[in-house]
Amino acid sequence: MQYIPNTEADCRAMLDAVGVRSSEELFADIPSKLRLKRGLNLAPPLSETGLQRHMRGLADKNADVDRYASFLGAGAYNHFIPAAVSHLVFRSEFYTAYTPYQPELSQGTLQAIYEYQTLICQLTGMEVANASMYDGSSALAEAILMAHRINGRREVVLPRSVHPEYRSVCRTYVSTLGLQLHEAPYTDQGATDLKTVRAAISNRTSAVVVQSPNFFGVLESLDELAEVAHRAGALLIVTVAEPVSFGIVRSPGESGADIVVGEGQPFGNHLNFGGPYLGFFASKDAYLRNMPGRLVGQTTDKVGRPGYVLTLATREQHIRREKATSNICTNEGLCALAATVHLSLLGRVGLRELALLNLRKTAYAKAAISALRGCELRFTGPTFNELVVRVKRGTPAQVNRALLAKRIIGGLELGRFYPELSDCLLICVTEQNSREEIDALSKTMGSGR
Amino acid sequence: MTEEVQRSGDVEEGVGTPGLIFNEPLLFDQGSKGRVGCTLPECDVPELKPERLLPKKLLRQDIPGFPELSEVEVVRHFTRLSQHNYGVDLGFYPLGSCTMKYNPKINEEVWRLPGFSRAHPYQPQSLIQGALELMYELEALLAEISGMDRVSLQPAAGAQGEILGMMLIRAYLESQGRPRKRVLVPDSSHGTNPASAAICGYQCVQIKSGPRGRIESQAVADAMDEDVAAIMITNPNTLGLFEDQIAEIAKIVHAKGGQVYCDGANLNAIIGISRPGDMGVDVLHFNMHKTFAVPHGGGGPGAGPVGLKAHLAPFMPIPVVEKKGKRFVLNEDLPSSVGKVRAFYGNFAALVRAYAYIRSLGPSGLRRVAEVAVLNANYIMSRLKDTYHLPYDKFCKHECVFSDARQAPHGIQTLDIAKRLMDYGFHPPTIYFPLIVRGAMMIEPTETETKETLDQFIAAMKRIAEEAERDPELLRSAPHKTKVSRLDEVKAARQPNLRWRGKGSRLP
Known part of the structure; x- marks a missing residue:
């Protein structure tokens, strides 16, 4: 039997030791009416080769970004992952371990998380970071809940330039607690409309949320938003879905952010059809005790050697139960490890180069597309590696079909989330897109064929 | 064994030998200025200066203290850290309630197939038919295993499954008139249960376990009234005992209009033998990283799908996977949906492993x-x-x-x-x-x-x-x-x- 090593003889000996005749007796406490009187109606078992063939068959029905040129971003980014990342994350000492409850046997996981927390602080410009959350969207929802815990206020400004799925998750998370989410529109620059934010904010406002680069790829004016929020006694929550930008864009911490959360997938984690991803979560030291999630701290052992432990657990559900800061139990440990390894490889120089490369490629694509007669850039604000293109001839769907005929997966059709942008595509350009691919994209977009 | 050896903590030969354990400094205390551990693709577009690409006030000059390491240093660092860890592949890991079973190697290969790991969530539906088929089939497998009618694959973890499950209950009760106020939670429950109920706006009432280590139906009858939204019950419970009165408890709760939530953390004990859906359970979360052999990853990522009975289906998170003729489609059109608990569709790579596991065991x-x-x-x-x-x-x-x-x-x-x-x-x-x-x-x-x-x-x-x-x-x-x-x-x-x-x- 697959993965069950004990033989019939082993089981027999164990049944004898227990003092029962059959394993059936061990289930005698399950009332007969609750027993399944038949076998499960599932397909029969597959051998390992059979399984491999079946899974390959399913996988082959999908396109992937290795076999197609892809210009999709929108919260999930196709970046190069060095071979060393996969090899290290594939060490089973890491991936077959559990949450490091027993620190003496988990120093590897714990030290790596401590390093991850440090890297996230350095990238975001914040003072403390947790061991990670499920993904960018739920991290943002938890940030809103944390702001409410800090100041007790019940209103939140959540601009429309924040990822639509993140907004949807935030609505779901806060709906039962009676917090109010106020939208703010975007300007022709593609940035959050400051005037509306100013008008919407009051002494009831718990937090102002802003995404930067935002869903349209546009970099927001964080300093102004921080000032507006702080003047009303509200917190500024910055969310970042594309953290490669940290390599070249001033950190949210330098602009006065109070909580910085986002998506860590672009560091070392595959696209994985949407998950698992990595929610990062950082804040000022002052808010430490209101933070959700696991935290790893450095301490010493009995003879004074440095070591690492899970700490400040009195915030958490296994101690505080219904009074916990969050119900979160695990983090996304292995995804955080992948990010830590990738960031270590990139380092101070490599991350900046990577960010600059994304910026340059995007600038090249921007110039090429804005020169086309059939297309224009929808927004004027500065962008990182995404841009919104308005399609003037035909529809975005037609453009995408023409691209697909050339094995190019085009941009995201924005009408799906923004009815007023139904003539627009959100296009993402990373270091994975060669100049030839960008040229092919703009050529097809220009000709419509 | 001499007394001296024993004092030093040594045990008998053959167990617990630590071998060579390196001390490993932090990443930040290693390396040298200018070192980089990977190569980037060459720049094949004009190499404009950053100042020409972004307004100066947005530019970052440097990240002080960030690592500067070569590939070999990084590889040694994390290989050494891995040796400071204990995992299921090294030995027996009997953490109760965590189901630290062996994680089959083939499953680690199949999730990495490019069609799964290198697929973007927003690819056109014609280019993700295999992924959608897998999700559709996995939902059916989990429904049959649990006796539930539908399954949402979206939650990233068991605890997130709990939030979603309690939201489904709340949305359902609201549609019946009012969401109610309280949730009954046994004193033997996981801490996530009361924490999840609290996030959904409920007060928790603790139910004491009886002398047999189980919930007695009388205790539930005494606490049950029309302000109670649900009971959250773990079966088998955290003492490793089957809640043998669960059917009676479900009847009592349903009679007053409440719902029964089952924490499925311990499904491994009853899989193929008894199904929560046949016990009167309305909502159940699964832990893919427990019962279905997805590795725990040093603390995630797992996945926490939620099974539900038909009356809760209108409230499922979007999108749901449906089959139209021979095609699989993502349906966002659920007007009563509670929304989403995370972006995209769930921890897909974990779901791939769980699917592979179920298919290989049958x-x-x-x-x-x-x-x-x-x-x-x-x-x-x-x-x-x-x-x-x-x-x-x-x-x-x-x-x-x-x-x-x-x-x-x-x-x-x-x-x-x-x-x-x-x-x-x-x-x-x-x-x-x-x-x-x-x-x-x-x-x-x-x-x-x-x-x-x-x-x-x-x-x-x-x-x-x-x-x-x-x-x-x-x-x-x-x-x-x-x-x-x-x-x-x-x-x-x-x-x-x-x-x-x-x-x-x-x-x-």
């Missing part, structure tokens, strides 16, 4: 999982019950719970026993949980261990009980053979040092 294999998991737990229980205090019952399901009551007179606590187990080469069981057993040791062997391993573990536990009488200090000072000895957790909490703060920075 119905007979899954039933055998429960039988052997339960036999292994009962074997440990029966072999250790004369050595350690067993607070509840003759037989258990997937896990057994002992306490330190017999060792306490020697000044030995559960923590000391757990730490000493490390010297024998085993990961300790879950300790001090469930809360209703003082000094609990919760042992879940799973079905993937050999009898020989169980025998070695039993022998180690018996030896430790002897040591507790003969030489309690040996336990109190354990572990002796790990990279570090017991760590000062009080200091960690009182003087939090949660990040590296600069070259040469030392302890707080």
Whole structure:
């Protein structure tokens, strides 16, 4: 039997030791009416080769970004992952371990998380970071809940330039607690409309949320938003879905952010059809005790050697139960490890180069597309590696079909989330897109064929 | 064994040998200025200066303190860190309620197929038919296994499944008139249960376990009224016991218009034998990283799908996968949906592994999982019950719970026993949980261990009980053979040092 090593003889000996005749007796406490009187109606078992063939068959029905040129971003980014990342994350000492409850046997996981927390602080410009959350969207929802815990206020400004799925998750998370989410529109620059934010904010406002680069790829004016929020006694929550930008864009911490959360997938984690991803979560030291999630701290052992432990657990559900800061139990440990390894490889120089490369490629694509007669850039604000293109001839769907005929997966059709942008595509350009691919994209977009 | 060797913490030959353990400094205390550990693609577009690409006030000049390491340094660093870890591939890991079973290697290969790992979530639906088919089929497999009508694959973890499950209940009750105020939670439940109920705006009322370690239906009847939205019940419970009155409890709760939530963390014990959906359960979360062999990853990522009965289906999170003719489609059009609990569709790569696991075991294999998991737990229980205090019952399901009551007179606590187990080469069981057993040791062997391993573990536990009488200090000072000895957790909490703060920075 697959993965069950004990033989019939082993089981027999164990049944004898227990003092029962059959394993059936061990289930005698399950009332007969609750027993399944038949076998499960599932397909029969597959051998390992059979399984491999079946899974390959399913996988082959999908396109992937290795076999197609892809210009999709929108919260999930196709970046190069060095071979060393996969090899290290594939060490089973890491991936077959559990949450490091027993620190003496988990120093590897714990030290790596401590390093991850440090890297996230350095990238975001914040003072403390947790061991990670499920993904960018739920991290943002938890940030809103944390702001409410800090100041007790019940209103939140959540601009429309924040990822639509993140907004949807935030609505779901806060709906039962009676917090109010106020939208703010975007300007022709593609940035959050400051005037509306100013008008919407009051002494009831718990937090102002802003995404930067935002869903349209546009970099927001964080300093102004921080000032507006702080003047009303509200917190500024910055969310970042594309953290490669940290390599070249001033950190949210330098602009006065109070909580910085986002998506860590672009560091070392595959696209994985949407998950698992990595929610990062950082804040000022002052808010430490209101933070959700696991935290790893450095301490010493009995003879004074440095070591690492899970700490400040009195915030958490296994101690505080219904009074916990969050119900979160695990983090996304292995995804955080992948990010830590990738960031270590990139380092101070490599991350900046990577960010600059994304910026340059995007600038090249921007110039090429804005020169086309059939297309224009929808927004004027500065962008990182995404841009919104308005399609003037035909529809975005037609453009995408023409691209697909050339094995190019085009941009995201924005009408799906923004009815007023139904003539627009959100296009993402990373270091994975060669100049030839960008040229092919703009050529097809220009000709419509 | 000489007394001297024993004092140093050594155990008998063949177990617990630590080998060569490197000390490994932090990333930030290594490397040299200018080192980079990977190459980037060459720049094939004009190399404009950053100042020409972004407004100056948005530009970042540097990230002080960021690592500067070569590839070989990074590889050595993390390889050494991995050697400071204990995982299922190294040995027995009987953490109760965590189901640390062996993670099949083939599953680690299949999720990495480019069609799964390199597919973007917003690809056109014609280019993700395989992914959607897998999700559609997995939903059907989980529904059959659990006896539920529908399954949402979206939650990223069991705890997120709990939030979603309680939101579904709340949305349903609201549609019936009002969401109600309270949720009943047994005192043996996981801490996530009350925490999840609280996030959904409910007050928790604790239900005391009866003398048999189970919830008695009378206790539920006494607490149940029309302000109670739901009961959250774990079956089998955290004592490893089947809640044999669950059908009566469900009737009582339903009669007053409440809903029954089942924490499916312990499904491994009953898979193929009994189904929550046949017990009157309305909502159930699964833990893919427990029952379905997805690796725990050092603390995630797992996945926590939620099974539900048909009356809750209108409230499912969007999108749901449907089949239209031969095509699979993502349907966003659920007007009463609670929305989304995370972006995109769930922890897909974890779902791929769980699907592969179910397909490789099939119905007979899954039933055998429960039988052997339960036999292994009962074997440990029966072999250790004369050595350690067993607070509840003759037989258990997937896990057994002992306490330190017999060792306490020697000044030995559960923590000391757990730490000493490390010297024998085993990961300790879950300790001090469930809360209703003082000094609990919760042992879940799973079905993937050999009898020989169980025998070695039993022998180690018996030896430790002897040591507790003969030489309690040996336990109190354990572990002796790990990279570090017991760590000062009080200091960690009182003087939090949660990040590296600069070259040469030392302890707080």
